[in-house]
Amino acid sequence: MRMAQASRAAGISLAGLTKSYDGTVVIPELSAEMAGGEFTVILGPSGCGKSTLLNMIAGLEPVSGGTIRFGEREVQDLEPKHRGCAMVFQNYALYPHMSVFRNIAYSLKVAGLSEVEQSERVGRVAKMLGLTDLLDRKPSQLSGGQRQRVAIGRAIVREPSVLLFDEPLSNLDAQLRHDMRIELAELHRRIGATTVFVTHDQVEAMTLADRILVLNKGRIEQFDTPREIYHRPASEFVARFIGAPPMNILSVTGNGTGLRVPDGPLLVPSSRRGDFRLGIRPEDVTLGARLPDGIPVTLVHREDLGSHNVVTVRLDGGAELRVTLPFGSDLDESRHLFIVLPRHRLHLFEPGSGRAIRNAFEDIGARKEEHV
Structure with missing residues (x-):
């Protein structure tokens, strides 16, 4: 069953986006359009600016220039909580003293939802992610893959129009990474949120993406489907x-x-x-x-x-x-x-x-x- 955000997934428009630190340009002028409901992977080597770009989309980094739009809304000057997006980090960032249920429900509690509605939403997300039998456990009692699913559940329970992932599989072993790739692809099919996923792993990019944005030194080398990027690379890089x-x-x-x-x-x-x-x-x-x-x-x-x-x-x-x-x-x-x-x-x-x-x-x- 697809969640509510599927019908209101917002496209992301980046226009003339730039980022500098103390006069050093990290991302020169960059423009890209990500369609509503699309799974975009930002791919590139370490230090190419992909996490910085994602953090600007999320509102965790201020932009030095340019605009970011979610649908028709200009959001580059909004606080993260007002952008209607959710983010999953590499290190899970779970509250160790809270149960799985409380970790997933925390943002709903802060938003003032009733306990009944919290239970309903958490129950739907837990079923979707295979966490129903783990809701009373603490993060220390979970495997790496289970913790990552909790982090994903905490993000999607808010029913965001934009879902952001910053190298979420990097801490998992090879088999878990494979399994989680399948789960993420199925999750995206179910919820339909516009998804931006940052990685340096080409296998993750090729297997997950509708389109891949290849980044090199803050510049877009190519933004196309996995098939086109593999068979018709736009550059030697x-x-x-x-x-x-x-x-x-x-x-x-x-x-x-x-x-x-x-x-x-x-x-x-x-x-x-x-x-x-x-x-x-x-x-x-x-x-x-x-x-x-x-x-x-x-x-x-x-x-x-x-x-x-x-x-x-x-x-x-x-x-x-x-x-x-x-x-x-x-x-x-x-x-x-x-x-x-x-x-x-x-x-x-x-x-x-x-x-x-x-x-x-x-x-x-x-x-x-x-x-x-």
Whole structure:
């Protein structure tokens, strides 16, 4: 059963948002639109400004410039309690002396709701999160995953139009993180609140998000669906940050007939001239001993990861690539090995800005470049 906030989920509009500390710009001018009911993940490395951005949305950090709107309301000057949002923190922040029931109900008590209404709301949330049998326990009697569910329950019991998460799964072990990702996805489907989730974990981003906002040094590198970000990265930064192993990136030079690595082989025919960065994902590289049109390589290293293998190979000239092979692949390492780089799986980036050149390999004679 969907909760009341599903029908009034507010979109979030960030317009010209900036943040500075003592003259140091942390987030330059940033604008983005998050649709009502959308699950947006803000993804980026440590120090990129993602938690600062979330805290500005929540009202925990003042903005240095720009506006924040929840629906039609301008909220950047409002106190957090007046914004109609709720936040779940990395460290749970539960009251240790209160029961699970009292932790979840606390904000309702402060808001002046009757005990009957508190019980009804807490009961609905506890059932949704599998906490019904734990309502009398203290936080010290709970596992990490149970504590996180209590923290989530405390946030959603207020029926916010905007729900914010600041790396909520970071303190959990691998199995619990997996389980909680499934629970969060199901929770979002049920309640429908506009959700913004901050993480540095690409798996969380790819599995949870409707759209991912990739942040780098306070700037948006790309804001798109997980599929588009993986298969059509807007920059070399996105290409390297998303994927495990990350995309292979090679420095290449075009002479009007093809792109080749320095002192190495021709990799792909092309009419382009100048220096570029060529990318291909490890799973898109074909590797084998019987590829007559392939590029010769030398095996450097092989990692057996159970479900698949990751092989590192070296081209003439010294450049290396990683290749992902499915479990059970028959690779005769005693023979000469070759790779094939499928043209439709290649990506081309500008060497300075790192921005992707779209449609770079659709037509060998193409002169026009579409820049992202």
